[in-house]
Structures are given as structure tokens and as C-alpha cells.
Amino acid sequence: MAFLLNCPNCGERNVGEFRFGGELKVRPEPNSSRDAWTDYIYFHRNVAGDQSEWWYHSFGCRKWMVALRNTVTNEVKDVLFPEDVS
Amino acid sequence: MLPKQTPDRLPSHPTQEIDRSVSVTFNFNGRTVHAYSGDTLASALYSSGVRIYTRSFKYHRPRGLLCSAGRCPNCMMTVNGIPNVRTCSVLVEEGMVVKQQNAWPSTEHDLFSILDRMDRFLPVGFYYKIFHRPKQLWNIVGPIVRRMAGLGYVQTRVVEENNYSHETRHVDVLVVGGGASGMSAALSASRRGKQVMLVDDQQLLGGRLRFDGNLYDGIPGVTSDVGYEIADNLSKLVTRNRNIEVMLGTTAFGLYEGNLIGLIQGRSKVKLRSGKVILATGIYEQPSIFDRNDLPGVMLSTAIQRLIHLKGIIPGRSAVVSTCDDQGYRSALDMLKAGIRIVAIIDSRERFPNELLAARELQENGVLVLMSHMLIRAEGTKHVVGAAASRLSDGHATTEEREFDCDLIAMSGGFQPADSLLRQAGCELSYNKSIDRMVASPMPDKLYAVGRVIGNDNLGKSIVHARSVGSGVAEVKSADNALSTPANFMHESQDLTEIKNCTAPSPIDLSQGAKQFVCFCEDVTARDIVRGIDEGFEDIETLKRYTTSTMGPCQGKMCHKHFANIRAKSLDNVDSAVYTTARPPVTPIPLGALAAQVHTPIKRTPLDRKHRELGAKMIELGPWYRPHTYTSSSNECLSVRNTVGIIDVSTLGKLEVVGQDAKTLLDKVYTGNFSTLKKGQIRYGILCSEDGTILDDGTVTRISEDRYFVTTTTGNIDVIEEWFKWWTVGTGLCAHITNVTSSYASINVAGPMARDTLRKLTKIDLSSDSFRYMWSRRGMVAGVQTLFLRIGFVGETGWELHFPAEYAEHMWESIMDAGKEYQITPFGVEAQRILRLEKKHLIVNQDTDAVSTPLSGDMAWAVKFDKDDFIGRSSLISARDSGYSEKLIGFNMKGSEVPEDGSPIVSENLPVGRVTSSRRSPITGQGFGLVWVPADMAEEGKVVHVRVGGENLPAELTFIPAYDPDGIKLRE
């Protein structure tokens, strides 16, 4: 992987500066069933296509951001701070 | 047949790149060779009479110069100990040591060439088919085959000066290829203020124009009309331009996402990130296919031009030229002017190229030109002595043959674009019949191509086009890429019609002999390819892997076109000549370059100097340098237990968590309760992942209502900072996480005399009644504002002091002075480890692994299931209800042996558990530590067996800490 991510704080940077934080997921309510928790913890959708996912700019501003990336082409369509995701 | 005499060089000429006033000598196979400065090793060797440069990979056939441009496998030798160096691309340097390879006893007389006569037994893929039964046979034959087939030997001894360097660079525009188009593009981009890098794999700029004496009329903005002068003028402009950085002898070996380019130049590798990339990589001339087309003396027509023009070498006396386009005539004319007799020009096309100046001049000189003919054979065993041609009918050779005597064969089998980088970038290729070449289109974002690589063969138009791409690239803002899609650039000036009929596919007739080589690297013949197809490997990718054609050191530069054509032809599918996938690297890259040193910065604590002054033995722990011991670990342990010890714990991860939701965040991420902490109170906490496994541990101190001070284990701080931040943004909490690890220095003072020592430095009341265990204070210590934590770090009365890092040495000295009368002793990480082990404190990631939970780690007390929610709660509830298989417990050895960390626990001679921490106790003198055992085995007093040095030694399990089990000391 060598693509660039446009950090909303630092600008366009080498993906190597970031840590991948996995696909965006909704955490179950605390007392959800064991199945719901198992789904959340161990199963991923693993989309081949556009995916919203977490990235952490570990060698930069050390902020978390959400990127919309095509997992097949690595085209990054958008990178936003979580509070700016509508 | 070797020419006896060293051929003389041609008189001086502006295209020559040698300096006759400077002579250089080097060692070749033990003898001294004289050369001129500016010679390549290959040209110097040629001039000294060498014709056989290498022996081929499989059949050990003699091979000589083929391309003279660093693209084929034919001139590889071991230079200064480095194998497989292309000698035609390396300029001579005084004292170089050059050796030939892959031959025994010598390249001139190679006994392995017997293999050439056995080719019938060594068909393509022979190693898949024979030596299979009996099975052991391959074990014997394999190494022999490997020794006989192959190239040079890799030096296994590590030599310091052979190290590669590694650099990361950024530019606005990278231009790959220093020919006229590349230089023109670089110049116009730089004139618009862009930082441009121009790379070329040759040693000089100019590309093919360096050896082109043709006249080019009316190219706008160019001050000369002679080919090599145009190149020279452009390269002067480029070299003088301060915005253009030129890297010669540099290969762009890979184009990766986001315009990341791998460059290699000698011993340095550059990872270059470029805003835009312009490819001006040009084209490669291809061999013709005829019997024994690999004999020394058979060369690409451009290779001959290079030798004549650039090095002043006359490569032979009489030449036959095999061509399918105009290039053969140009080369023939150059040879004629250099004094070489042109015996015949064998042109596979039907119509004589009357409009070509060179062709007319050759005709006027009475040169024999045979149209509609193909070369079918070269004669000779170690060098060309003749050639045979045959009239073509319907694309096949007829029996109408003619034979010629000659000592040189120039072949021009058409051209192939140097498009590896374009194909790596995912450009689609389509076959263009009028130039018999693949053309790439369209280009991905921010990638452009100019010149002959995209079929722009007209020099004038190509230069104009390159200029417009160069300035276009410089002007386009990333926002409006659409305006400048490279496709637009391309179509503007791409007009292929005018060169129509200049070239035709080079004829191939499989019936004409068994030694028609397609792939020179791997010794694959045209018949081998057809045989592979007959055996069912029709798909180009499987055919490639089966025959290994295109997979050798040249990576298809000499064979891809014919390989694809032969396949298409034998499948009767000429128009669908598909190519194989292109992947980096474009040329072989030494592993050393890929592994080139990466620099890891070392972290030192603010007390580093003090430790060294005290003679500490330092060790690397993660990124940190820390004192291992100062004197001896048992000494240091006893001092802590009996009087007072001091340790630098500045490496502890430190976080400040501030905000109205700080308490909510901590309750969420820790398994324990932190919103209930009172101001000033401290609590030990465990962090779990959502699957219930232990992530980290540490202390949490409540400084005020909305401010907490958190410590993490040394190596985990970055992970935990990230973890806290993720949960903060992920749940929309109002909390700020600040990593203050390096802002504060931290010192722990522990032992029965710790209070007496610190009392001298502060007004804070340190008595047990007022400053209780697991409470904190803020105040002045030795004149420095300090956060004081009373914790039981090593199981003694003790305080951890956190204060601004710049006062570290002052604080250390003050405490050392104050403790002098109690023999205060600095202790290192080894003593700390033993002391903490005596208290049965686990170390995260040493005593825990990816499946350890607080429950199996015997710390259920730290998990508050009554909280509504915390990270890992649901998984831990499952673990609590359904049980877990292993448990962490302490052990004491019964004998005097101390097992190593990691020793297995055995039961009935099977491993059932493992020791994770093991040390000799300074108190009992016996081994003790922590061990994982099956949960049903984890009983107080149970005897298990530890495997130590082949013996099973008894150890007793215990939940009880070895030292002060009731925790009285640390509360005193």
C-alpha cells in the first residue's frame, strides 16, 4: 500500500504515516445478546468496494479520522474528522 | 573466431563519449585491460578483443554483446565482487576487478556447453518432467542443475562498503527518460517553477539522439537540426536549469500507488513521491528470430550504432543486416561510414523504402538489398562467420536461399515500447498495426507519457507535445484534473498515419532450425514456446510461467514482443496479441537495496547521563535505553528491601485525561471503577480489548474533578493514547487526551528508608496517617513542583515522583544526597523485575499474551462486572460463565536450578504449560516466577515439572506472593 490519505488536519500524506483502524461499526448495547457481540467483535463485512473506515494519523497529528475508500482500487474519496461526518 | 588484432578506434567525432587523453586500466579475469575514460567495461573489453561475454543460463552457449544498452542478459559479469553487473552500463574506473561467471573452466572454453548438444533431452520445463522417480533423485540432481544453470554467485560475507543507502524524496514532477521528449517536458515544467527530477538509466542525457546524425528540419525552438546536436543542446539547458535535478545511471524500477516511485542508482535507493509523473521511456529494439540468432557477432542494430558513435569502435569488417523497418538502413549507413562492408540488407518488407534518405544512399553505394527476404540462419560456432537468407512467400521462408560471408549481423526486429511503468500503473494496451507496436491509453490520474513510448515517433512533434505536457502538468491544479486528462495531451499531436508502412511484423519461421532464441535470459527458443502451447499452456500467463520466457533478468525487454506474437500466431489470433501483467521491479534489484538500512531513533531518558556516570550497564528496551544493572541485581534488590533504592521510571507512559467526560471515558475503557475515585486517590487498572484480553495495565490518579493522570506500561503508550482517543471520538465524549510521557521525568524511591530520605526535601507530611498508600499529593520537592504518588511499585513503602523533565538531574542528585546516609542505591530494570516478581506483579506482554484475560491472569478482583458497561465486559462475562482453559500462577522451584523464561511445563512428557517469568530469588536463592498451567492444575501447593536442560524438575505452584503476601510493608 502506498496511496495517499488527505488528513483533514495535516494535508495529503503517505498512508504509512497512518494506522488502519478497521471498518466503521456500530457497537451493540451493553446487554445485547452474545450473538450480537460475537458479530461485532469477530466478524467484519470486508467490503470489496467503497468502505467507511477508521484511520489514525500516528506519525502526524495523532487524530482519528474516517475515510471513504474503495478497497479494490485504493481510491480515497473522502477523509473527515468523525465530528464532521454527517 | 576471435579477431587477432585489437580493432582500432574511429577518428574523433562529436558523438564520442570517450576521452582519449585519459587512459584507465582494470583487471579482467586476472589480466590488465586498457581503456579510455568514458568507456564502459563492455566497450573496453570489446576493444581489447573479447567477444564471448557470458555463457547462457541453460545451454551454456557463448553469448556476446546484444543491446549494449543495459537491457539484455548478455554482458553480465561479476564486478568488484558484485554478481550480474551489466558491463555495458558501467563506466570503467581505475582498478576495477571484473570476472566472468557461469562457465567452467572459462567463458571461452566452457565444458558445460555440452548441454547445448543435449537440448533434445532438456525440453522446456524438463525439470517438471524428469528426475521424479525415484523421489530421492531430485535431491541429488537438484543442486547440480542449480549449479549448472544460473548466473553469478552471491557474496555471503557481509562487507560494510557494500551497504546500500535509503532515501525518501519529494518532487513536483518526475520525468523518467532523458531523451529529447523527456528533456523537453522537464524544461517546460521547470520553467513554470516546478521542482523537477529527471532520471535516466544511461550515463548521459540524450537518449537515442546521442548517436543520431540525421537531419531534422524545422523543429520549432531548437537551435540545431542534427540529431546529436539537438540532444546536446537540450542536455546543456537541462543541466544548467536549477529547478531540474538530473539523476543518471538511475532506474525507475517501480511505480506504486500515489505516484510513489522506486529509484535505484548504484548503491542508493530512493523512494520518491512525485506530484506528477511523466514517462518518456522510449522504445527497445527487438532481435530478429532466426537460427543461431544468439551467436556472438549478432547484435541489435542500435547496439552497433552505439559502439560506433559513442565509443568509436568498429565492431566488425563485413556485416549482414536483417530488418523489418527503416532502422536497419540507418544502422547500415552508419556502418558503411565507419568502414564496414555491408554484404547485404535483408528486408522482410515488399517495397523498397525509396523515401528514406539512408536507403537511397546505400543504394547509390551499390549495397545489395534483398526485399521480401528473411534471414534464416547465422553460421559459426563461437562467432558469426556467415549468414543465410531466404525469399519470403506468404510469411514463410522458401527454398530460395542465399549465403553470405560476414563477421557481423545487425538485426532489427522492430521495437517494443519501454512501457513497464505504464503497465504497472494499469494502462490498457492496444495494438497499433501501422507501427507494429502496443500503445498505452488512457493514463491514470497524474501520470503522463510522451515520446516514442506512446508511439510518438516523429521527433519534432514529439518535442512539441512533450513541451505542452510539461507546461500543462505544471499549470494544472489538482482540483481541475479533468481539464488536463492525459488523453487530451496525447491526442493533440499523436498522428501515426505518416509513419504507416514503415514497419512490418518481423517474420518468424519455426521450421528454420532449433536454435531460434526468443528469450536470451532463460534460453527459450521459438519452438519451446510452441511446444508449451501444444502441451496446453495456452494462456499467456501460464505459458510464461511454464516456459519462463520473459521471467529472466531482462524481464521481457528483449522477448516480450516475439513471445506474445508467437503465441498469438500459433493460436491463429494475431490481433489479440495480449501481454503479461507487469509488476515491479522493471530490472532486477539487489536485495541489499530493498533491505537498505532503516534508521530507528533511540530514546534516552533525561537521566541517561546520570546512569552512564554511575557505570550502569544499559540495554535496549523497545525504543528506550535503560539501565539494566549498576552493580549486581541481587545487591540492588537487597538494598531496596533493607534500606532505600532509587530508579528512573521516566519511560512510563503518561497521559493526562481532562474534561467533563474524563471519568466516563475511564470507566468505559478500564475494567474497574474510576468515577468513584476521590480527589487525590490512586487505583490500579486493567485495560481490555473488546474480546476481553488484556491490553495494558497501570495506575490512574484523580487530580481533580475533571482531571486524571494515567500511567501505562513503557512500550504501550502510543497504543493506549490511540485507544483512549478512539473511544473518545467514537462515543462523542468530551475529553482531551494529552501524552505527557516526555514532559515529565519520573523517579521511584522505595524501601524502609524512603520516607526518611524524601522528608529532607519536602514539606509535605509523608507520615502514614496523613499520606496513605494509594493516595497522591502535589507539592514542592527539592524546589520543584512535583506530583507525588504513593504506590507499592516494588512492594515497599515508596513514592513515585513526576515532575518537569528539565529538572531530572537536579532531582536525582538531591535525592541521592538526601539518601546518602541510608546508602541509597540506584537499581536497574533487572532488580525491578525481580522485586516485582516477588510481589507476583505480572508484566503485560511478558506474562500475558493475545489470549490472556484478567480472569485467567488471576486478577478477577480488578474487574467490576457490576458496572453497566466497559470494553470487554461481554466477553469477560462469557469467560466467567463458561470458564477458561489456562491460569497464571506463581511457582517456587524445589531444587537450585532456575528455569529460563519460556521453559515448558511437562506432564507425561507432553508440554502443558509455560514459564513466562523466572528469576533467582535474592532472599531464598531459589528459582521462582510465574507460569501458565491448565486451569485444573492451578492449585495451591501442587507440584508440577519444569523442563530444564532435558530434565523435568519439580516446582510448587502458589497463588501467594513470595514477599510480604499481606502487603503490610508497602502500607507502613
Ligand code: FES
Ligand atoms: S549488452 Fe549489456 S545489457 Fe545487453
